[in-house]
Amino acid sequence: MGRAPCCDKAKVKRGPWSPEEDTTLKSYVQRYGTGGNWIALPHKAGLRRCGKSCRLRWLNYLRPDIRHGGFTEEEDNIILTLYSTIGSRWSVIASHMPGRTDNDVKNYWNTKLKKKLFAGKTSLSSTRATTTTTTNCHISTDPSMHFTTTTSSAFVTEANTIYYDPTDMNYQQNFVPEFPGPDPIQFPLPRLMEFGENGRGPVHSNLSSRVSSSQELLSVSPSLSLENMSTYASWSGNGGGEDDGFFYGIGF
DNA sequence: AAACCAAACAACCGCCCGCAC
């Protein structure tokens, strides 16, 4: 079935935004706000653009507090840490970095950070998706398992199982996992899809800039540092192994 | 100087979800 498109593609302008359009949109939003209706906004503002396009342009480029480029090492670490815990939820990751947009973070990851991560890799494990293997320690986002301690949302049970709230930055600050052993940290990519039969499946090397993150199987080490992330672990599972939440196994 | 290639960035596509009716 599918749903009707949000706008008539034949009647709206597409492609790069002109400075005039930027000015129009920016001045309109700053003067009148979005009115909670992006679909109607371009018409009111006198723009021949799709409402979604206007929203994207404003959020990713025209907002006054936007920062572009120049990611700091601290931001690198934030991205890496969050990516390793919650996956490609760019909006969540971006929300932890003022002035950054999900699109920016996503692009930065796809073009730079990912390569940085893989640079110097010695044992990139890039295989077809497999189910998660048993480990001694689990990190779960399953809300039913959620606990909060006084210092962090992460905790360790008697069975060496860590549960945490991925949205809790205290976790990020207070729980700095250091795993002495070589056992892999494993976390399935959310909504990881089956692939490989269409000729566009994962390859073992030569990650091109167009390799989809959803197709890629990543190896990272438990220590979550940039240098060490590249050593162990892999995306695994099909996104539905444990439940809809993510399932992270960290070996002690 | 031109051609080619890869990286970086901007923008679009389509799906999902929440909400109003």
Added chain:
DNA sequence: TGTGCGGGCGGTTGTTTGGTT
């Protein structure tokens, strides 16, 4: 309760830019 609409999001593609040959 069902349906449609709009917002939000992640994935993908198109375009531009810079470097190399």
